[in-house]
Each structure stands twice: as structure tokens, then as C-alpha cells.
Amino acid sequence: MDEAPIDWQAGAIFRPVRTGNAFEETVERLLQAIKLGVFGFGDRLPAERDLAARLGVSRETLREAIRSLQQAGCVESRRGRYGGTFITYRMPPPDVGELRRAALDLGEELQDALTYRLVLETGAAETAARRPLTDDQRAYLQQRLTDLEGAGAERYRQLDSRFHLAIAELTGSRSLATSIAEARMRLNDLLNAIPMLERNIEHAADQHRAMVRAILAGDGEGARRATEEHLGATAALLRAFLG
Template sequence: MDEAARAPMDGQVDAAFRPVRTGNAFEETVERLLQAIKLGVVAHGERLPAERELAARLGVSRETLREALRSLQQAGYVESRRGRYGGTFVTYRPPAPDVGELRRAAEDLGAELEDALAYRLVLETGAAELAARRELTAEQREYLLRRLHDADSAGPGEYRQCDSRFHLAIGELTGSPSLAASIADARMRLNDLLNAIPMLGRNIDHASEQHHAVVRAILAGDPAGARRTTEEHLEATATLLRAFLA
């Protein structure tokens, strides 16, 4: 897959690059950018939105944005390229799965782990149900199928980010920007844990089967089926996570 040729859908960009709300503009701008990069909304090799557009989306000054981008460039997440096809490009790649890192990430979350899993479960099952209740356009249906295909065809190094894009796409299809943003936040809380889970072939195959079941239910307009299959999928991920932490 040509990473540079791909472009995230506007809805995922909107969810990740929503306006900064606190008085800590620099810190929250860095947080928003990192969320978009780590979740794969803007993946390795892709270009961030133009500076003027990005500053407007985030509701910050261009100087604050430039300072945040410089910090991320120094940390190795992005690079600046000049010329006609220049801009700021993502250089970050997710770390290789590692059980030791998984346990360290779980320790960082501590008692919040079960809260994060429960929060994600409620948000994503509700989103799948709501998406199934809507009259989706042909473009929206094709978009969901494209995200499903991306996850199915992703290699080990791309899989988690493509999986994130798939789950975020369902949030977008609800038509609720607030819900889509909340799903992105919930996913980000668990992102280091999910990235650190070892890639097991049977588990990836099972996840793919569950993804397909969720998509079938949404496209068939089956809200109960969409909720049930999403819950089964998320519970399977949580079970695998707990097994590696035991």
C-alpha cells in the first residue's frame, strides 16, 4: 500500500483535530497531534493538513502550532519537507508488540484499566447500533468497506493503526462528532496496551471475522446485531489483554 497516497476521511480528521479547549494551548495541541498520529488517522508517510487549515481546526495560533510541530519533529514523530509537494509528514511507526511493554502500560493505567475498557465498550457498542439505524449513503458504505479491507490486508506493522481507523470509521458513521471524538479519546487511553499485544495469527483471523460480522450488521440495518457483534469483538480483545497481563 502506498502510504503517501492515502488520505484520511474528513470525519476522522475532525475528531482528532477538534478545537483546543483549555488554557494550555501548546500542550493540548501536542496531545491532539499525537492522538492523530498514534491512532493512525494520519499514518506513516502521510502529510498533515496544511498549517493554516490545521491551526484553524485546532483553534490555535500558527505560532503555537509551529512550536508543537517543532517539538514533535525533535521527538521523531514528523518531518518537514520543502518544495512543491512539501509539508509536514508523519515518520512515526508503532512499536513492535512486546509483553513487557504491555505490562508497563497496564501499570501506568493501574485501576483505570477496567474503567477504560468499560468506557470503550459502552461507546463503541452504542456507536455500532446507531450507525446501523442510519440511512447510510453509498459513499459512507463504501468508506466502511474500505476501512474493513485496509484492516484485512494490513501487515503486522500496520495492523493496529488500520484497526483503529476501522473502529473510528464506525464512530464517524453515527453522524455525531462528539461521539466520534469520545471514541478516539477512549481508544487513545488504551492505545499503548493494544499496540503491545503480541500479534497472534489466530486472534487476527478471529478479529477479522468479527469485523466482518459488525459491518454486515451495520450495512443490513440491524442495530441489535451491530451492538451484539461489536460487544463480542471488544470482549474478545479485553479477554486477550487480561490473559497477557495475568
């Protein structure tokens, strides 16, 4: 596949590392990008020089982080003219038992995480709808929806993340997009463990289309309402499987 660009979505994750341990945070940022679907199976990571510059780390620190992910089976490096670092991570199959264990680990933080996500994403959808979007931005959002609707079970959760992150990026606020990516990561293992139910996927598709229609029509209130309905349905399904 082509080398992946550092696009709007990756920009929310590949911001400059600011903690004392550059190596650990670099690994975390790369894992976020992989698990949230910014880079999917078979994709090539951006050029090392570009990625290191975006993260604000040395190329040696980046190489160490990539070696660590390679040992974990998340990426592989290939040599030659068409070489580079390629994603080998695949989403594990849904596991309701794992879903319950992850929820227990979160404890009371689960409701906090769901509320935080709801506030952030409804606000992002409304803000995106009220902005004058360029033709490229409008096409980008529509493409994320098209990709999601054409996804098989293996890629669905990751492309769902990409869709939601695309809306966050269209707000024009790097801080908001970053917060939404981090909020998604808090819930990522839980969301990925929800079994793929055909009826639920159909409902989610209708809700996604309503979100996109409202955003592209400049209907801020409609975008907020559609997003709230969608996230509410996801939260209800999650609670149902926690039982």
C-alpha cells in the first residue's frame, strides 16, 4: 500500500512529545494511531524523518519505539525500494468475557468515560457543522463514511474510530481532536469487544448518515442531536453486554 500521509487524524495523535520519557510516549502515540485505525493492517507508516519531526523526538528514539512495536508483532520493517515500516496489527475477535473484565478494571470510571465522550463528540459535531468546510474537507468526511459502510467485520471498529476522529478534526481545534482521540482510547478495548450484531450495525449506519447529512448541511443542532442518539445507543449496547 502507499505510504500513509500525516493527515488530519494523525495530527491529533502525532503531536510533540512533552513528557520526560520520550521513548514510552512515542510507543504510546504509535499504538494509539494503530488501535484507533488511523493506520490499518498493511499500511505503511509515514517517512521516519516526517514522523520524528511531528513527534518532536530524535530519529533514534523513533527507531527504538518501532523496534519495540515490531517485537510485539504490531509492525514489521521491510527493506528495498518499496520498504518501510508496515502495520501487521490485527484487531482481536470480540470477547464478551474480555469486555466484562475491562469494564471491571475501569470501575466507576466507565460512566465518567462515557459522559466525557458524549460531551466532547456532540460538541465536536455541532462545531464542525457550523464551520465553513472546504470541498476537500467535505469529501474527506464523506469518504470516511463510505469506507466505514464498506468495511468487513475485521476492520469495522477501526474504521468507526476513523469516522469519529474525522469529525473531530473538522472542528479545526487540535486540542479538541486530541481530547476525543484520548477519550476514545479509554473506551477502545470495551468498544472493540462488543459483538458485531447485524441489526446494531444497520442502526449505527443510519445514525452515521444522519450525522454526516447534518454536518454537511450546516445544521449544528441536528448534528448534535444525531451524535447524541448514536453515542447513547452505543452506551446502551455496552451496558447490555456488561449485564
